[in-house]
Amino acid sequence: MIDVSGRAIPIVQAPMAGGVSTPALVQAVTSAGGLGFLAGGYLRADALREQIRAVRQATDQPFGVNLFVPEPPRREVDLRPYCERLRPVAERYGVTIPEPDWQDDDFFAEKVEMLLAERVPVVSFTFGIPDAGVIEAFRAAGSTVIVTVTTADEARNAVTAGADALCVQGPEAGGHRSTHRMTDEPGRAPLVELLRRIRPGVPVIAAGGMATPDAIAAALAAGASAVQLGTAFVRSDESGAKQAHKDALADPGRPDTVVTRAFTGRPARAIRTSFVEQFDGATPAVHPQVHQLTAPIRAAAAAAGDPEGLALWAGTGHRTARTGPAAEIVAELWTQAERLR
Numbered sequence: 001m002i003d004v005s006g007r008a009i010p011i012v013q014a015p016m017a018g019g020v021s022t023p024a025l026v027q028a029v030t031s032a033g034g035l036g037f038l039a040g041g042y043l044r045a046d047a048l049r050e051q052i053r054a055v056r057q058a059t060d061q062p063f064g065v066n067l068f069v070p071e072p073p074r075r076e077v078d079l080r081p082y083c084e085r086l087r088p089v090a091e092r093y094g095v096t097i098p099e100p101d102w103q104d105d106d107f108f109a110e111k112v113e114m115l116l117a118e119r120v121p122v123v124s125f126t127f128g129i130p131d132a133g134v135i136e137a138f139r140a141a142g143s144t145v146i147v148t149v150t151t152a153d154e155a156r157n158a159v160t161a162g163a164d165a166l167c168v169q170g171p172e173a174g175g176h177r178s179t180h181r182m183t184d185e186p187g188r189a190p191l192v193e194l195l196r197r198i199r200p201g202v203p204v205i206a207a208g209g210m211a212t213p214d215a216i217a218a219a220l221a222a223g224a225s226a227v228q229l230g231t232a233f234v235r236s237d238e239s240g241a242k243q244a245h246k247d248a249l250a251d252p253g254r255p256d257t258v259v260t261r262a263f264t265g266r267p268a269r270a271i272r273t274s275f276v277e278q279f280d281g282a283t284p285a286v287h288p289q290v291h292q293l294t295a296p297i298r299a300a301a302a303a304a305g306d307p308e309g310l311a312l313w314a315g316t317g318h319r320t321a322r323t324g325p326a327a328e329i330v331a332e333l334w335t336q337a338e339r340l341r
């Protein structure tokens, strides 16, 4: 089992699903002394295995893999009124809205089986806590197990279930909030306050809005062993983010981010766009079915290079995200953060 806080540089590159976390990004951050994460969400086991093998070919350093924990489907929710609202937007993009797939559990079991066989150094879970048996199996396979939490209750439950470390995610974070029930409204207490409140007795990785050396130093001073940064790497050379996403982070005309269910049915922080304006507050808390329903719209927007229909995940610090090699971003942030400690 590896000590996640024992890396030369306590900066973790967040798993970023949807193609942002590439093997090249993981390798770059890991070789710079941090800890890189592959994102398993929305991928089949085979595709994720290929990425793991690509990382292993490039480096012998430890790295992590993240999975989304599925919840029982909320079949009781009638999605037809929501589909009716989506329809004009889909027509504008020339796509059709699919039928919801209620069997979709993000291929969780097949990915768990594959990761156990691959014996990856670190595994993290988002959106919930896997069964104690799954955690135990990973620990027996030599993997360090991290669970992402957003409240003190979730933290307690994760430690009781056997997590080796927690990723404590604050409301500043870009992308999905890791609330353990999709119907929960995410908390608003700032990350530093959460870090003071959550003393789990296992190492804590702090996540959310950290884009400057000051924010990193503050999280470490508040008790975190390491910090997890997502948005700071979205514009990096090795990031697989779409160009429209990278550009939007730096666009002075897009200063606001908002936590919205509009794209996937789960709360996530994104740059405000016309799609967010139209569907924020009007989207049922049904994940991943809402993700399935909006996917063709997002794909068409991506193909057209149109940011208005894209899920532009971004944390509150997005305006400082910069371009360049990820290793340089790690080194620059850490050199300055260390001086502030």
Ligand SMILES: Cc1cc2nc3c(=O)[nH]c(=O)nc-3n(C[C@H](O)[C@H](O)[C@H](O)COP(=O)(O)O)c2cc1C
Residues within 6 Å of the ligand: 014, 015, 016, 017, 018, 020, 039, 040, 041, 066, 125, 126, 148, 169, 172, 173, 174, 175, 176, 207, 208, 209, 210, 228, 229, 230, 231, 232, 234, 313, 314, 315, 316, 317
């Ligand atoms: C583009 C993007 C995709 C993300 N995808 C995931 C994911 O697949 N799994 C996960 O646990 N967290 C994901 N997150 C959230 C990060 O783990 C982390 O909590 C967040 O990036 C921290 O806030 P920051 O973006 O302000 O640094 C994502 C964040 C971003 C920006």
